[in-house]
Amino acid sequence: MSLYVMKFGGSSVGDIERMKRVAGRIADKQDEGHRCVVVVSAMGDTTDELIDQAKQLNGQPPAREMDMLMTTGEQISVALLSIAMSGIGRSAVSYTGWQAGFRTDETHGRARINDIDPRRVLESLERGQIVIVAGFQGMTVDGEITTLGRGGSDTTAVALAAAIQADVCEIYTDVDGIYSTDPRIVKTARKLNEISYDEMLELANLGAAVLHPRAVEYAKRYQVKLVVRSSFNHNEGTVVKEEASMEQGVVVSGIAYDKNVARISILGVPDVPGVLAQVFGKLAGEGVDVDIIVQSGVQDGKADFSFTVALSELAHAKKVIEGLHSELPYREVTSEDNLVKVSIVGAGMVSHPGVAAQMFDVISKEGVSIKMVSTSEIKVSCVIESGNLQKIIQALHTAYNLDTEEQAFVGGPKDRR
Amino acid sequence: MSLYVMKFGGSSVGDIERMKRVAGRIADKQDEGHRCVVVVSAMGDTTDELIDQAKQLNGQPPAREMDMLMTTGEQISVALLSIAMSGIGRSAVSYTGWQAGFRTDETHGRARINDIDPRRVLESLERGQIVIVAGFQGMTVDGEITTLGRGGSDTTAVALAAAIQADVCEIYTDVDGIYSTDPRIVKTARKLNEISYDEMLELANLGAAVLHPRAVEYAKRYQVKLVVRSSFNHNEGTVVKEEASMEQGVVVSGIAYDKNVARISILGVPDVPGVLAQVFGKLAGEGVDVDIIVQSGVQDGKADFSFTVALSELAHAKKVIEGLHSELPYREVTSEDNLVKVSIVGAGMVSHPGVAAQMFDVISKEGVSIKMVSTSEIKVSCVIESGNLQKIIQALHTAYNLDTEEQAFVGGPKDRR
Numbered sequence: 001m002s003l004y005v006m007k008f009g010g011s012s013v014g015d016i017e018r019m020k021r022v023a024g025r026i027a028d029k030q031d032e033g034h035r036c037v038v039v040v041s042a043m044g045d046t047t048d049e050l051i052d053q054a055k056q057l058n059g060q061p062p063a064r065e066m067d068m069l070m071t072t073g074e075q076i077s078v079a080l081l082s083i084a085m086s087g088i089g090r091s092a093v094s095y096t097g098w099q100a101g102f103r104t105d106e107t108h109g110r111a112r113i114n115d116i117d118p119r120r121v122l123e124s125l126e127r128g129q130i131v132i133v134a135g136f137q138g139m140t141v142d143g144e145i146t147t148l149g150r151g152g153s154d155t156t157a158v159a160l161a162a163a164i165q166a167d168v169c170e171i172y173t174d175v176d177g178i179y180s181t182d183p184r185i186v187k188t189a190r191k192l193n194e195i196s197y198d199e200m201l202e203l204a205n206l207g208a209a210v211l212h213p214r215a216v217e218y219a220k221r222y223q224v225k226l227v228v229r230s231s232f233n234h235n236e237g238t239v240v241k242e243e244a245s246m247e248q249g250v251v252v253s254g255i256a257y258d259k260n261v262a263r264i265s266i267l268g269v270p271d272v273p274g275v276l277a278q279v280f281g282k283l284a285g286e287g288v289d290v291d292i293i294v295q296s297g298v299q300d301g302k303a304d305f306s307f308t309v310a311l312s313e314l315a316h317a318k319k320v321i322e323g324l325h326s327e328l329p330y331r332e333v334t335s336e337d338n339l340v341k342v343s344i345v346g347a348g349m350v351s352h353p354g355v356a357a358q359m360f361d362v363i364s365k366e367g368v369s370i371k372m373v374s375t376s377e378i379k380v381s382c383v384i385e386s387g388n389l390q391k392i393i394q395a396l397h398t399a400y401n402l403d404t405e406e407q408a409f410v411g412g413p414k415d416r417r
Numbered sequence: 418m419s420l421y422v423m424k425f426g427g428s429s430v431g432d433i434e435r436m437k438r439v440a441g442r443i444a445d446k447q448d449e450g451h452r453c454v455v456v457v458s459a460m461g462d463t464t465d466e467l468i469d470q471a472k473q474l475n476g477q478p479p480a481r482e483m484d485m486l487m488t489t490g491e492q493i494s495v496a497l498l499s500i501a502m503s504g505i506g507r508s509a510v511s512y513t514g515w516q517a518g519f520r521t522d523e524t525h526g527r528a529r530i531n532d533i534d535p536r537r538v539l540e541s542l543e544r545g546q547i548v549i550v551a552g553f554q555g556m557t558v559d560g561e562i563t564t565l566g567r568g569g570s571d572t573t574a575v576a577l578a579a580a581i582q583a584d585v586c587e588i589y590t591d592v593d594g595i596y597s598t599d600p601r602i603v604k605t606a607r608k609l610n611e612i613s614y615d616e617m618l619e620l621a622n623l624g625a626a627v628l629h630p631r632a633v634e635y636a637k638r639y640q641v642k643l644v645v646r647s648s649f650n651h652n653e654g655t656v657v658k659e660e661a662s663m664e665q666g667v668v669v670s671g672i673a674y675d676k677n678v679a680r681i682s683i684l685g686v687p688d689v690p691g692v693l694a695q696v697f698g699k700l701a702g703e704g705v706d707v708d709i710i711v712q713s714g715v716q717d718g719k720a721d722f723s724f725t726v727a728l729s730e731l732a733h734a735k736k737v738i739e740g741l742h743s744e745l746p747y748r749e750v751t752s753e754d755n756l757v758k759v760s761i762v763g764a765g766m767v768s769h770p771g772v773a774a775q776m777f778d779v780i781s782k783e784g785v786s787i788k789m790v791s792t793s794e795i796k797v798s799c800v801i802e803s804g805n806l807q808k809i810i811q812a813l814h815t816a817y818n819l820d821t822e823e824q825a826f827v828g829g830p831k832d833r834r
Contacts, residue, residue: 016473023474053497056433057440058504065503068511069496072489079486080470086482087475094485099560120560143516143537 002167003125004029007039007135007157011174012231013077014044022231023084025172026130030090035125037164038132039157040081042073063108067137067147071097074134074153082132092130095120098145100131100160102138110149111138116163125164133160151212158215162222169224172231173210177238178203180402181255186394190404192253193236196243199253200226202345202379206256216240243347251355252346252400255393261291261341261383262314263371265306266321268331271298275328276305282324283309288317291341292374292383302331306372308383311337339371340389343381344396356380362399366391419584420542421446424456424552424574428591429648430494431461439648440501442589443547447507452542454581455549456574457498459490480525484554484564488514491551491570499549509547512537515562517548517577519555527566528555533580542581550577568629575632579639586641589648590627594655595620597819598672603811607821609670610653613660616670617643619762619796623673633657660764668772669763669817672810678708678758678800679731680788682723683738685748688715692745693722699741700726705734708758709791709800719748723789725800728754756788757806760798761813773797779816783808 006026013019029036050069054061061069078094085092101117124131135153138146148155154171161169176191178200183189195203197220204213210228219226219240229237269275276295283290288309295305309317314337321333349355356373359380363370368391372383384392397403423443430436446453467486471478478486495511502509518534541548552570555563565572571588578586593608595617600606612620614637621630627645636643636657646654686692693712700707705726712722726734731754738750766772773790776797780787785808789800801809814820 016470019474050493053433054500057436057497057501061500062503065496065499065509065511068513069493069500072492072496075489075492076467076486079482079489080474082482083471083478083486084474086479092482094482096485096562099562145513145516 001033001035003035003037003164005037005039005157005161005164005166005169006172007153007170008041008172008231009153009174010041010044010047012172013040013081019043019080019084022172023081023088023090025231026085027088027090030130036130037121037125037160037166038081038130039135039153039160040074040077040132041135041153042070043077043080046073046076064144067108067145070147071134071137071145074136078132078134082130085130085132090130091128092132093124094132094134095124096134097137097156098139098143100133101163102156102159104138104140104146104148106140106142106144106146108144108146111140111146113138113148113155113159116159118160118163121160121164151214154212154215155218158218158222158224158226161224162218167225168227169219170227170229170237171211171215172229174230174232175210175228176230176233176235177228178210178240178254180253180404181393181397182257185257185390186255186397188397188403190402191235192238194239194241195253196347197240198243198378199345199347200240202343202376203254203256206258206341206343206345206379206381211240250346251348251352252344252396252402253348254345255396255400255402256343256345257389257393258341258343259386259389260311261308261339262311263306263308263336263339263383264314264317264321265304265334266330266332267304267334268302269305270329271301271303275303278328279321279324280307283317283320286316286320288313288320292372292381294372308339308341308372336371338386339383340386341381341383342389342392342396343379344400345379346400347378349378349380358399359396362395363392366395368392418450418452420452420454420581422454422456422574422578422581422583422586423589424570424587425458425589425648426570426591427458427461427464429589430457430498436460436497436501439589440498440505440507442648443502444505444507447547453547454538454542454577454583455498455547456552456570456577457491457494457549458552458570459487460494460497463490463493481561484525484562487564488551488554488562491553495549495551499547502547502549507547508545509549510541511549511551512541513551514554514573515556517550518580519573519576521555521557521563521565523557523559523561523563525561525563528557528563530555530565530572530576533576535577535580538577538581568631571629571632572635575635575639575641575643578641579635584642585644586636587644587646587654588628588632589646591647591649592627592645593647593650593652594645595627595657595671597670597821598810598814599674602674602807603672603814605814605820607819608652609655611656611658612670613764614657615660615795616762616764617657619760619793620671620673623675623758623760623762623796623798628657667763668765668769669761669813669819670765671762672813672817672819673760673762674806674810675758675760676803676806677728678725678756679728679734680723680725680753680756680800681731681734681738682721682751683747683749684721684751685719686722687746688718688720692720695745696738696741697724700734700737703733703737705730705737709789709798711789725756725758725789753788755803756800757803758798758800759806759809759813760796761817762796763817764795766795766797775816776813779812780809783812785809
């Protein structure tokens, strides 16, 4: 008998029929002899509808009140799922985030979990009940209701799994698991049986929307064994854990891409100390996240440098740079918005030098030029023109021996939380 | 500067436009120099929609889980109303029932308030905030979420007004106030300026749906000054308070009716001690509420007696009586379902004997026969055939000098909670 935490996202409980299917799924797990704690998100579009109503009343609704509003979505889900469980003869109990013991800081809208007191959850398990906990929410020491922000329900599941020392934390979603790359782009993409926390973290940060990086960090910190699997079928899914038992000989585990990339270049900048700090300090102060930064060599006391920002922030970032002109006498600012960032990720890279060189070689053999490069211990990213995305991902996928014969399963819309 | 509790029902906040109107109304009150605590019900049909979803999952959903589900309705209302208040530049804060300090017993679905700790409400008032509290809900000492059942939001408002020693508790609804009788039946019905707690209690128990009897009882016990008024206009409304300052010379304040009435007669029952206790004990045990009971004289050691039950419970009640036949050898059971109960209510009756006789006289002059009678200190009820309802109410209304020239305002659908 194992203790499972099972997390179901909003699309998995999007309507009454899906809710029933999830209830059946949990009952199956219990029938296998396991104890179950379930974490659920708000149903389908509930959250968007609530936000829409709030915006009609107030263009800038206070974060505290938005938390009061939004947390009802998960409370409805847990109550209905508990009602569904008892409808099929199972003893179940639902808890809000605060009832389940989630104590957070006071940052409404994106609160951090301070600690979890899972006493009531454990007591209910003792009584043989299936425990259903609202994801995405908690309470401050002053009794204020908070939400955990993006990735909040995944984080709830992982943190709760750590707090109650669950054997496994299963993340049910609308895809079969973690893929070697996006199956919509590469038909021969293969589902990974295992992946390390670090690899998952890189993939999640690179835009693989299946798991939120925050939840992966939490899982890594508390060594929670994660399984990502589909709520629509019984396929095995992907195990995320420490790398010790990783598959042998795999250098690159997955290939990710990010279309939300734009490049800004500042040309002819005086090469004096503190210039980079000035530019990127200003951008950070304006809330613009910068990803890759490349500085060219200095000529005649002037340097060029380029960096990437999210495409959606390009206009804002350019305005910030233009506003700096009086203090920073650069020659010219240019930008490009038809870009994509392709990344290879693999824990095996650490011990295999030359992986980056191989990537550059594959890309150049396809006649595509690399605009920018960035590397980490287990990742190499190249920025290329977006028109080449499919060709390059396919070529890399084949070059790193990731192709499979199977046809990938790709489900419905991605879960938001 | 006074401290107001303002309660708005579900139809008053039924959509975004109405929500905005309510927000404006509260702002007006604040502009008059008053402090405001607001109690709100769930928006329009929210509750029905949630119940419908639950029933699709489970024909008999557990009461605890229904409370988890239903309380989200009020939480959405308070959050949205608070967001609306800040949208028009007012500092507001919303609280769930448990945050506002409502501690209840453990009877899910119809919990009783044990006590209220209004500390957070008072602190927010100190800070100059408008405090918006979810009606209808509370929490047990074990941290379980409960609902107060029928009339719960009215009761929340009155109980909170008592706890924070508010000067007035205003119940905003879809009618202008308490009427001398139903304005849909009698065009010359007049709005009462004042009414006593006891009269209001009788009227509420007799089916005048504007205020729930439980809230009136609470107001009487804690001497909370109630005002019932419309959320759609600025008319004065009806003040409900102790009878000291009641209008002089008024004997009958209002006329109520109840169509949900049926009569059961048990004929030829042996006149032995304990028969009544046997019959009505059994009915009570089966959950059948009995209203008027009449026993005829005894002949040949046999008696007849009749009683009224809710029309909706007639079939059930008859089945219970028939099941008693082996223990209780009566001759026959008959029933009537085309009935209505008409009641006159007035605190002045106590000092005016002959009010009942006048009522019987008015009814008999209209050629209508009285089937059953019941009286209390401030009420006389007669059961008549339902076809005569309009004629009799109009005649009584005129006879007791209740007619007015004004046309009554009658609003939209009644609030449920």
